[in-house]
Structure formats: structure tokens, C-alpha cells
Amino acid sequence: xxxxxxxxxxxxxxxxxxxxxxxxxxxxxxxxxxxxxxxxxxxxxxxxxxxxxxxxxxxxxxxxxxxxxxxxxxxxxxxxxxxxxxxxxxxxxxxxxxxxxxxxxxxxxxxxxxxxxxxxxxxxxxxxxxxxxxxxxxxxxxxxxxxxxxxxxxxxxxxxxxxxxxxxxxxxxxxxxxxxxxxxxxxxxxxxxxxxxxxxxxxxxxxxxxxxxxxxxxxxxxxxxxxxxxxxxxxxxxxxxxxxxxxxxxxxxxxxxxxxxxxxxxxxxxxxxxxxxxxxxxxxxxxxxxxxxxxxxxxxxxxxxxxxxxxxxxxxxxxxxxxxxxxxxxxxxxxxxxxxxxxxxxxxxxxxxxxxxxxxxxxxxxxxxxxxxxxxxxxxxxxxxxxxxxxxxxxxxxxxxxxxxxxxxxxxxxxxxxxxxxxxxxxxxxxxxxxxxxxxxxxxxxxxxxxxxxxxxxxxxxxxxxxxxxxxxxxxxxxxxxxxxxxxxxxxxxxxxxxxxxxxxxxxxxxxxxxxxxxxxxxxxxxxxxxxxxxxxxxxxxxxxxxxxxxxxxxxxxxxxxxxxxxxxxxxxxxxxxxxxxxxxxxxxxxxxxxxxxxxxxxxxxxxxxxxxxxxxxxxxxxxxxxxxxxxxxxx
Numbered sequence: 025x026x027x028x029x030x031x032x033x034x035x036x037x038x039x040x041x042x043x044x045x046x047x048x049x050x051x052x053x054x055x056x057x058x059x060x061x062x063x064x065x066x067x068x069x070x071x072x073x074x075x076x077x078x079x080x081x082x083x084x085x086x087x088x089x090x091x092x093x094x095x096x097x098x099x100x101x102x103x104x105x106x107x108x109x110x111x112x113x114x115x116x117x118x119x120x121x122x123x124x125x126x127x128x129x130x131x132x133x134x135x136x137x138x139x140x141x142x143x144x145x146x147x148x149x150x151x152x153x154x155x156x157x158x159x160x161x162x163x164x165x166x167x168x169x170x171x172x173x174x175x176x177x178x179x180x181x182x183x184x185x186x187x188x189x190x191x192x193x194x195x196x197x198x199x200x201x202x203x204x205x206x207x208x209x210x211x212x213x214x215x216x217x218x219x220x221x222x223x224x225x226x227x228x229x230x231x232x233x234x235x236x237x238x239x240x241x242x243x244x245x246x247x248x249x250x251x252x253x254x255x256x257x258x259x260x261x262x263x264x265x266x267x268x269x270x271x272x273x274x275x276x277x278x279x280x281x282x283x284x285x286x287x288x289x290x291x292x293x294x295x296x297x298x299x300x301x302x303x304x305x306x307x308x309x310x311x312x313x314x315x316x317x318x319x320x321x322x323x324x325x326x327x328x329x330x331x332x333x334x335x336x337x338x339x340x341x342x343x344x345x346x347x348x349x350x351x352x353x354x355x356x357x358x359x360x361x362x363x364x365x366x367x368x369x370x371x372x373x374x375x376x377x378x379x380x381x382x383x384x385x386x387x388x389x390x391x392x393x394x395x396x397x398x399x400x401x402x403x404x405x406x407x408x409x410x411x412x413x414x415x416x417x418x419x420x421x422x423x424x425x426x427x428x429x430x431x432x433x434x435x436x437x438x439x440x441x442x443x444x445x446x447x448x449x450x451x452x453x454x455x456x457x458x459x460x461x462x463x464x465x466x467x468x469x470x471x472x473x474x475x476x477x478x479x480x481x482x483x484x485x486x487x488x489x490x491x492x493x494x495x496x497x498x499x500x501x502x503x504x505x506x507x508x509x510x511x512x513x514x515x516x517x518x519x520x521x522x523x524x525x526x527x528x529x530x531x532x533x534x535x536x537x538x539x540x541x542x543x544x545x546x547x548x549x550x551x552x553x554x555x556x557x558x559x560x561x562x563x564x565x566x567x568x569x570x571x572x573x574x575x576x577x578x579x580x581x582x583x584x585x586x587x588x589x590x591x592x593x594x595x596x597x598x599x600x601x602x603x604x605x606x607x608x609x610x611x612x613x614x615x616x617x618x619x620x621x622x623x624x625x626x627x628x629x630x631x632x633x634x635x636x637x638x639x640x641x642x643x644x645x646x647x648x649x650x651x652x653x654x655x656x657x658x659x660x
Contacts, residue, residue: 044144056389059465066417089200112160116153122167138347145369162205165197195235204334258328308345383490386465392422408454412463464492470621511656543651555639569660585644
């Protein structure tokens, strides 16, 4: 019993690491590979190292380290989901152990247990330990950098060459893994300058400069990547971003936050004559805040790069600061709090947040499986297929896993509204009784579905996932299984009778070449023509969330520069403007249906007197006819 008592902290740590292992290995091979994971794999399909760098690394926004590592890893261990993810799982498990070592060096072993269980169980580090992205490995090497940095500066190992080499290699790994782990390693290195002594400054400066020299072969790639402003679809962070991030890393759970506040309060009250603002507490706070501040201002004034994932490398130091007040003089209280805290984290991650029941990214595996199932059920030859993804490889990875070689999609992506015309032609030329469309992890305009329904009005199979879905359409309306949402308001203009719409009377054409008597004529003297205008809360009492518009158009000459347009107004100020080009749908001089769907941004909160305008903008003064203008408003 005495021996067990002597190694109590180590036994508890072993249990925590075991919990971390179980949480990370459970279901890891069953989860679909995500868009970013498949992106890495798609950029490994090269015959040589030079191609890997020029075609796989240069176009990406990350250093070459993980791409190169995966290139050789997959050559050795293949492309199965488990073999792809296992290095990141192992890195996540080792991170639990290394944060314990750092905490023990900086404060005490009981602080180490609290930080270790947080890394083991919180869904933020757990999630990034289960996916094949650079974050888990970056976390491990950033922790190793700090561990060896501490050994160099604050222990008797200041002149130990092995520790110096380990610090250099860990820092270099951070440089090559991710630019935020690079940033973090630089911050760590510069912090060390504040603690130099006459006895260690030479060896430390070698440790500081050597990683920079070893990164020089990558400098050309880095300059190329930073010279590009095309970094993705991230938005400029808001003023409250940090508070939302802190809530996010603690499971978006007030239970977890309150438990941490209770632990901090209880442990601070137990302090006696202990310096609250010690050097390691100050360092912890700075190391957590500084990467955020740099990312925030860079995102605001240069390129938006700030997202939760890039702060994983600095996240442990928020934990270290939070638990650093734990006093080793009260072990019974500490172990009791640790047991309660562990139970709360497990409850929050597994039950409250439903971690293993939640889809964390777009689905590819189930889309591939359903595509194959429906092809077998309805006949491969009877289905025309389209899909909207970033690369054909993403779906082909799983189709190949299923042993499918015959499935081909007529189109694999949607990049801009001009491509709606391509979808329209595919649909019109389709000779099959069924039409399949799927998408994952991309913007998928609802107008694609509107076009499909002009020929295939019934949804006969569908599955909707997080940020992805798959639908099978048929021609018989009676087969439809999907319940269409009812609009909260609807306005229709066929130009036959009087209307509240303005600007149409003069240009109503009685020689309308359709079954109806009247239509609306745009000529080279009409830029805006008719418009619908109404207060937002007069349309629907609690504000609508989505607008669907459609109309018929017959060109007299080309329709370049013609849009359906909408604008939201507060007084004389235009808050939002959007438009959809007619020529995204029209490729002949026949009557053709034009669609436009718009969802209000979540951040837009309309005020009492805000109003909306919907109109046709004939920016280049073309000649054409329109009819049957329908507007529907939905709650979502």
C-alpha cells in the first residue's frame, strides 16, 4: 500500500492516459474522412517528391511537413482510414503525457493531473486527435518544445547537448507542421531570452537560431504561400471572438466552465503566502493570449486565418494557468476535485455534447454507400448522377473502398453561378428515369434542386447529414416522400390584373407570346422596371429567413447583365444586396424559368422599419419579356 501511495499520481496519470486512448480509438475508423483529410490524401497522388512539393504543397496554405510525412507514411502503411489516422491518435495520447510533465515541472504533479485529464477528455483536443490533420502532431511537438525549453532554462540540464538537440528538433518540427505552431515556437524561443544567464546564453542562442537555419529550405514555399491572399472562406473575427473561443474549448458547456471556476476558487482559497503572479503563470497567460492577438489582427488587416483549430497549440497554457493555483499541501481535496472534474468532463463530452453521435464534418463515406445502394436498387443505368464536392478523389476514395468502378458523375463540382447552366443542360439531356444529386462541405445553391425539379419533381430517396446531403429524384410526383415547407408569405405577379407592384403598367405587353394575355416588356429604355417593396415585419411578424424567387423569361436579344436583384434597406442605407444572373439559366430564345434563392445572414437582425426591395436589374438595357414572377418567404 505504501508503494501504491508513493506512486499515486503516476497511477492516476496511467488511468487518465487509458481513458484518453479509449476515447481516441473508439469509432475512429468508422467516422468518414473529412474534406480536409481527403484534401491531404488527394495531394499525395504523385510519382515523385518534386511533384509532391510543386503540386501538393505550393497550392496549399500550410508548411510541407505533414504532406511529406503522409507521402511516405501511406507508402508504408497504405490508405485505410485507420492507418491514415493512427499517427494523429498516437500524437494526441502522447500529448496527455507531455502536458503532465510540463505541469509537474512548472507547478506540481497534481496540476499535471488536471491539465492531463482536460487534454484527454475535452472534445476540442479529442477531436483533433482523431482526424488526420496537422493539429494533433503540431500540439505534440509544441509541447515537446516547451518541455525541452524548460529543461534548458530552469533545470540542471542547461548544458546537456541531448536536451539542446531535442529542443532544436522539436522547434523545427513545429516550423514545418503549421504556421501557428511555427508562431508558437517562435514565441517560446523569444520568451527564453528573458531568462538567460551568463552560464547558459551561448547554448540557448544556438538552440534559438538553429531551427531558423534548418527552415531555410522551406523559405521559398513560405514566401509563395504568404504572397497569396487566397486563403479560404474564413471571415474577419468579431470583437467577442475570444470569449466564444473559450466557451468552445470548454465543450460549449456552462457545466464545465462552472466546474473550472469552482476548482480555481477553491484552490485559490487554499493558498497561503504563495505568490499568485509567478513567472510560469504569467508565461502561461501570455502564451495563450499572444497567438490569439497576432491571429486576430492579421485576420482583421491582412487575411482571415483565425479559427479555433489554430489555437490548439496555445490552448494547454490556458489550462495551465487555470489549474496552477492547486496547492499540493491539500492532496485529499485535490484528488476529490479531480475525480469530480473527470466525471463532469466525461459526462459533458460523451452525453451532453453527444460527441460520438455528432457528425463533426461533411459526410463522404455514407454518400458513397448510398450512391452504390441506390444504383443497385434502381439500376446503375437508370440514374443520372451529379455531385458537388471539391475534388472527384474525395468520393472516389470511398467508392474504391466499396470496390465500385462503374459509378460516374456527370459533374463533380459547383464553383460559380455560371455553372448552373451546365447543370441545366445535364438535366435537360438526361434520358434516365432517375436523377441523383449529392454534395458535401461546399456551398450548394438551392437553384440546382429547382432545376432538377423542372424535370424530376419527386424526391424518392434522401439522406441529410451535417454539411452534406444526397437526394434521388424521380419523374412521378406521386412518389415524392419529402414534405415541402410552406411559405409564410407568397406574392405572385402575372401582369393580368392590377397589383401593388410598381413600375410595370407602362411596359405591360399585350402581345405576349404565351397562353396568358399579358407579360412585362423590358427594352433599351428600361433599367429597373417593376419592383416589389415591403417592410420586413409586414411580410411576416417575426421576420423570415429565406426567400425563393422564380420567373419566366423570353430573350429578344442576348440577356447579358440582366439580374433578379434584392436589397435590404434601413432608411436610405442599403444593408444587403444580392443578385442572380439570368444567363445562368437561359441559353435559347424560348421561354425559360429563372430561379433565385437567398438566405438571410445569421448576423442580420432586422429592425422595425427595415424593408426589402425585389426587382429586375437590366444593367445593359437589353430587350426581353418576363412573366409569372413568384416570390415566397420561409421561416426555415
